[in-house]
Amino acid sequence: MTVLITGANRGIGKALFDGYAQRGQPVIGTHRAADNGAMRQLDVTDATSHAALVDRLGETSLDLLICNAGIYPDKGETLDTGYAAAMWAEGFATNVTGVFLTVQHLLPALRRAGSAKIAIISSQMASNTRAPGSSYIYRASKAAALNLGRNLATDLAADGIAVGIYHPGWVQTDMGGDTADIDTATCIAGLMDRFDALSLRTTGCFETWDGKAHPY
Numbered sequence: 001m002t003v004l005i006t007g008a009n010r011g012i013g014k015a016l017f018d019g020y021a022q023r024g025q026p027v028i029g030t031h032r033a034a035d036n037g038a039m040r041q042l043d044v045t046d047a048t049s050h051a052a053l054v055d056r057l058g059e060t061s062l063d064l065l066i067c068n069a070g071i072y073p074d075k076g077e078t079l080d081t082g083y084a085a086a087m088w089a090e091g092f093a094t095n096v097t098g099v100f101l102t103v104q105h106l107l108p109a110l111r112r113a114g115s116a117k118i119a120i121i122s123s124q125m126a127s128n129t130r131a132p133g134s135s136y137i138y139r140a141s142k143a144a145a146l147n148l149g150r151n152l153a154t155d156l157a158a159d160g161i162a163v164g165i166y167h168p169g170w171v172q173t174d175m176g177g178d179t180a181d182i183d184t185a186t187c188i189a190g191l192m193d194r195f196d197a198l199s200l201r202t203t204g205c206f207e208t209w210d211g212k213a214h215p216y
Contacts, residue, residue, distance in 0.1 A: 002026040002113075004062050006044055006102055007069030009033070012121065012168055012191075015184040016066060019192055028057075030069070044069045044098030050105035061112040064195060067099045067145075068121045074137040088137050095141035099148060115160045117198050119191075120149040122206070124167040129215045146206060146216070153204035162203040166194055169209045 003020045007013040008029025020027040021038075030042035030053065040056060043049040071094045073087045099120055110116040124130060126142035146165050153163035169187050190209035198205070206214045 001063040002028070002061060003064045003066065004028045004030070004106065004109075005066040005068055006030045006042060006098075008039065012184065012187060013066075013068040015188040016068065016191065019188045028060075042069075042102075044102055045093040047101055047105075050101050054105050054109075057109060059112070060109055061114075062106060062109040062116060063113045064117045064119065065103065065106055065110060066119045066121070066195070067102050069098055069102075070095045070121065070142075072135070072138045074135055077135075077137075079134075079136075083136055091137040091141045092144065095138075096144040096148060099145050103152060110161055111159055116162075117195060118149075118152065118156070118161060118163045119195050119198065120145055120163070120165045121168055122146045122149070122165045124208070124214060126165075126167075126206075127215055150204045150206075157200060157203060160200065162198050162200050164194065164198040164202065164204075165206045166191060167206075167208045167214050 003025060005013050005016050005027065008017040009031035013029065017027055017029045027038060029039045031039055032043050033041060035041050035056070040053055041049070042053050071091060073091045074083055077083050077087075103118060110118070122145050123138075123142040125135060125139045126146040128143065149163050149165040156163060168191060187209050190211070194207055194209065194211060206216060208214050
């Protein structure tokens with residue numbers, strides 16, 4: 001089973017990359033820097049960068065695509081003076097358009113696998129029923145990624161491709177901070193179990209890292 005993970009140079013993405021490598025499974029990571037071993041250059045916001053990655057992958061078949069690359073540009077912004085328009089554009093370009101472009105360009109590789117899976121890393125902050133305020137850009141972009149994933153699940157079912165959307169937990173990474181609830185080892189063990197269990201029967205699911213259904 002060949003796995004491709006976007007944003008695999010740090011945080012959850014790197015932990016997932018290492019986890020699959022330790023399983024002995026072929027794994028390809030992407031980051032914005034130059035190609036380096038199993039790491040491939042990809043700017044998820046740039047269609048030209050996606051096309052170049054596809055060229056480098058050649059006829060590789062992908063069994064699992066993990067759309068992990070994301071940013072949290074508005075942490076600490078204030079409602080009265082923050083959330084500049086350019087920040088909104090950057091957040092959506094990475095967290096939403098970046099996911100769509102990744103799936104779109106890698107569809108041929110996923111179809112070659114026969115029964116592939118797509119895992120989209122979203123967040124509990126995507127939930128419409130959980131609205132404690134603030135972080136408007138991150139919340140809105142992750143909600144859009146959730147909506148995107150559920151609609152992709154509908155359209156890709158005929159190709160035998162299952163799509164799951166996941167809240168990874170509040171994780172002790174650069175983004176989550178040192179006081180977060182769980183460490184990366186706990187997070188990725190749970191996520192890998194979720195990805196293993198994903199099927200056409202559960203496609204379109206929105207789940208937590210530990211297997212609970214998350215409210216939309």
